Amino acid sequence: MGNSKNEEIVWVKRAIKGDKEALGLILEKNQAYIYKMAYIYTGNQQDALDILQEAAAQSVDAIRTLKEPNYFLTWFCKIMIRQTGKLFKNRQHEVLVEGNQEWVDRAGLIFTDSTSIDILKAVMMLEDKYRLVLQLYYYQDFSVREIGQLLELKEGTVKTNLKRGREQLRKILGEDYYDRSR
Structure with missing residues (x-):
């Protein structure tokens, strides 16, 4: 695990220096986590894919602003949060979420x-x-x-x-x- 993390940090450093392929490798390696976060922010697959696409495009130009390579995912998630805010502000209708089974209630409620x-x-x-x-x-x-x-x-x-x-x-x-x- 540690070796994989070190490899990612090397990729992030290369991406900061302008290596777009390295940025692509980082995003690909973390795609499941990044998609899950996007889905949680938006509540549906299509919006999640939209903000992922926008965040990835924005990260190409903004990667040079990342100061700490260890926090790449945090940095990328902040971009997605901003994109989600823009998405919801541009909408006049309410986003409905149906069938999501992932809600966990720590107060012990039983959900149907x-x-x-x-x-x-x-x-x-x-x-x-x-x-x-x-x-x-x-x-x-x-x-x-x-x-x-x-x-x-x-x-x-x-x-x-x-x-x-x-x-x-x-x-x-x-x-x-x-x-x-x-």
Whole structure:
């Protein structure tokens, strides 16, 4: 594993110096992770592919700005987050997420397919700052610290956004929704 990571760092350094093939190798090696993150941000396959394409194109020009090769994936995910924000701002309609089985509730709720869809739809209605931290925390199992690093937020801000996001979900879904899901 360590050797693979070292090889990636060499590729990142080459990419920073302008080697587009090295950038392609890094993106290819991490494509499953990058796609999963894009899907979590957008909630559907087509939008995930769109932001991936835009982020990859943008990274070709912006790779020179990456200062720490070890944080390539964090840097690339920030580009995808910005692309997701642009995508959603350009839309007049609400993005609906259906059939996503990946929702994990750490409070111990039992979900059926319909409750999972209800919650995912509600999550998509949240402001970006709440939606992103909830998705990273619950879908991706990122720690508060990791979310803070990824989004360049203080840990306290991440905790506040998680709490406020859950409160907004409770308002959207209704106070008794959680009782029905247990």
